Each structure stands twice: as structure tokens, then as C-alpha cells.
Amino acid sequence: MNIGDVAKLSGLPAKTIRYYEDIGLVRPLRGSNGYRTFRESDAHKLAFLGRARALGFSIEGCRSLLKLYEDTDRASAEVKRIAEEHLERIDQKISELTEMRATLAHLVDACNGDHRPDCPILTDLATAQQEDI
Amino acid sequence: MNIGDVAKLSGLPAKTIRYYEDIGLVRPLRGSNGYRTFRESDAHKLAFLGRARALGFSIEGCRSLLKLYEDTDRASAEVKRIAEEHLERIDQKISELTEMRATLAHLVDACNGDHRPDCPILTDLATAQQEDI
DNA sequence: TATTGACCTTCCAGTTGGTGGAAGCTTTAT
DNA sequence: ATAAAGCTTCCACCAACTGGAAGGTCAATA
Numbered sequence: 578m579n580i581g582d583v584a585k586l587s588g589l590p591a592k593t594i595r596y597y598e599d600i601g602l603v604r605p606l607r608g609s610n611g612y613r614t615f616r617e618s619d620a621h622k623l624a625f626l627g628r629a630r631a632l633g634f635s636i637e638g639c640r641s642l643l644k645l646y647e648d649t650d651r652a653s654a655e656v657k658r659i660a661e662e663h664l665e666r667i668d669q670k671i672s673e674l675t676e677m678r679a680t681l682a683h684l685v686d687a688c689n690g691d692h693r694p695d696c697p698i699l700t701d702l703a704t705a706q707q708e709d710i
Numbered sequence: 711m712n713i714g715d716v717a718k719l720s721g722l723p724a725k726t727i728r729y730y731e732d733i734g735l736v737r738p739l740r741g742s743n744g745y746r747t748f749r750e751s752d753a754h755k756l757a758f759l760g761r762a763r764a765l766g767f768s769i770e771g772c773r774s775l776l777k778l779y780e781d782t783d784r785a786s787a788e789v790k791r792i793a794e795e796h797l798e799r800i801d802q803k804i805s806e807l808t809e810m811r812a813t814l815a816h817l818v819d820a821c822n823g824d825h826r827p828d829c830p831i832l833t834d835l836a837t838a839q840q841e842d843i
Numbered sequence: 844t845a846t847t848g849a850c851c852t853t854c855c856a857g858t859t860g861g862t863g864g865a866a867g868c869t870t871t872a873t
Numbered sequence: 874a875t876a877a878a879g880c881t882t883c884c885a886c887c888a889a890c891t892g893g894a895a896g897g898t899c900a901a902t903a
Contacts, residue, residue: 726890743899768889769888769889
């Protein structure tokens with residue numbers, strides 16, 4: 578399989594696949610013409626990577642998962658631990674964003690949004706203390 | 711004021727303040743010794759930037775807000791528009807993360823997390839179709 | 844006065860996870 | 874024969890900083 582085929586199969590751009598080779602996530606063979614040759618197992622790995630990335634795992638997280646994926650003897654506890662840590666980071670991020678959202682929504686609400694210059698959004702950004710709204 | 715003072719006042723690291731000067735967000739004077747000299751207005755600007763960044767505005771968003779902040783004739787509608795656009799991006803991000811969270815939580819739930827090798831998390835990552843759980 | 848330590852300067856490199864483009868092969872189709 | 878598509882490498886760039894090296898300056902203490 579050439580890179581274009583595996584790109585279609587995995588849904589990842591060819592550029593990204595080359596990048597994943599660069600950083601050692603996948604190691605395709607090479608044909609006599611210098612083209613990368615991907616095996617079935619490479620295609621599977623790349624699809625796996627695409628899904629893990631779509632779930633927000635970092636590249637290093639993916640690398641760990643991939644190692645565990647290839648180690649058929651691993652304990653599922655290890656995988657669960659990684660996933661749970663990631664879940665915590667997601668929760669953290671969600672609550673940060675939710676707080677931001679609340680603050681900003683409050684400001685937007687308070688702003689007339691007309692042609693006049695007085696704007697509570699700017700006033701707040703200019704003067705807010707730690708706990709202000 | 712030297713950079714250390716304004717760093718304390720604004721809560722931004724000195725490195726970040728230098729960076730903000732590099733990209734033209736703030737333009738401190740220079741003393742005869744080459745040290746940056748910050749006016750009150752610079753300190754205010756930096757605090758403004760810190761707050762806007764904490765609300766998740768991009769640097770370019772901050773640049774726009776700062777321009778509007780300094781233009782006492784601006785219409786509040788323009789500010790509101792920028793804030794509303796940002797609010798939409800936040801909502802978008804929150805819903806993406808929430809979806810991720812649900813998928814991952816489901817997988818974590820299904821995993822025994824013991825010493826045995828079979829792990830639904832990996833199985834799913836390896837085989838999931840578009841709409842799978 | 845000497846010197847230590849804190850503070851300041853610039854510059855270069857690295858982070859994360861790719862993306863865009865140029866220059867130049869090879870292969871495939873017409 | 875030639876054009877188009879697909880492949881290669883390499884280099885540069887994005888956001889938004891952060892870390893560190895090498896060196897100048899300033900304030901305080903011995």
C-alpha cells in the first residue's frame with residue numbers, strides 16, 4: 578500500500594502519516610523506488626492513532642496506548658489508568674471553559690451592543706479584580 | 711517601572727511581557743541603561759491583556775480588543791460582536807470535549823481494569839466505526 | 844572598595860501537532 | 874510523448890509562549 582491508500586483508509590492526511598513516521602509512531606517499509614510501503618498492520622495502527630487522537634489523547638498518550646495495544650499480555654488496568662487520567666484532563670478543561678463561558682456570557686449580556694462607546698466588557702477587562710462578577 | 715515590577719502588578723511572567731513587546735502589543739520606553747521602562751498605561755494594558763487571555767481570547771482577539779479599548783469613540787456593538795464570536799468558539803469547544811468525555815467515560819466504564827489483558831478500550835480504538843458506542 | 848546576588852538584556856532553541864509549499868522523482872493514463 | 878497524479882525530501886511556519894546561555898547593571902553587604 579502506498580501512502581495515499583493508507584491515508585484514505587485511515588482518514589489521516591498523508592502529511593500527518595509522514596509526520597507520524599518521523600516521530601516513530603509507525604514504521605512502514607520502503608519499496609525499491611523509495612516509496613513507503615504500508616502493511617495491513619500499519620494501516621490498523623494509523624486508524625487506531627486517528628481514533629485515539631480524535632478522543633483527544635496527546636501523541637505521547639497515543640504512543641503509550643499503542644505500546645499497550647501491541648503487548649497482548651498487558652493488564653487492562655494500565656490502559657484504564659491512562660484513559661482515566663485523560664478523562665480527568667478533559668473534565669478539567671471542560672470546567673475551565675465553562676467558567677470562562679459564564680464570565681463572558683455575563684459580560685456580553687451586560688453590553689448594549691449599540692453605537693455608543695460605553696461597554697461593560699472593556700470596562701471589566703480593564704479593571705476586574707480576582708473575583709469580580 | 712522595570713519589567714519585574716510590572717510583571718508582579720499584571721501577574722504576567724516577564725518573558726511573556728517581552729514577547730508581547732516583540733509582537734507589538736505593548737511598547738514600553740527604554741532607560742539609558744537599556745532597561746524597559748513601563749508607564750502606568752503599559753501596566754494597565756498588560757493587566758487588560760492578562761484578563762482577556764484568561765478568558766481565552768487569542769492574541770489577535772486581544773489586539774482587536776485593545777484597539778477598541780483605546781478608541782474611546784468605538785461602538786460597543788463591535789466589542790460585543792468579538793465577544794459573541796468568542797463565546798461561540800467556547801461553546802463549540804465545550805461540546806466537542808463533552809462528546810469526547812462521554813465516549814471515553816463509556817469505554818473506561820466497560821473496562822475491568824484488572825491484570826487480565828482483554829481491554830474494551832483498546833478493542834474499541836482498534837476497530838471503532840464512525841458511530842460505534 | 845570589592846564582590847555577591849538579584850535583576851536586566853539579547854538571542855537561540857524547543858514545545859505540540861501538525862500544515863504549506865518548493866523542487867524534483869516515478870508512475871499511470873491518454 | 875507528454876501530461877497529470879502521486880511520491881520523495883526539506884525547509885519554513887502556525888500559537889503562545891518557555892527555558893537557558895552569555896553577558897551587562899544595580900543595590901547591598903563585608
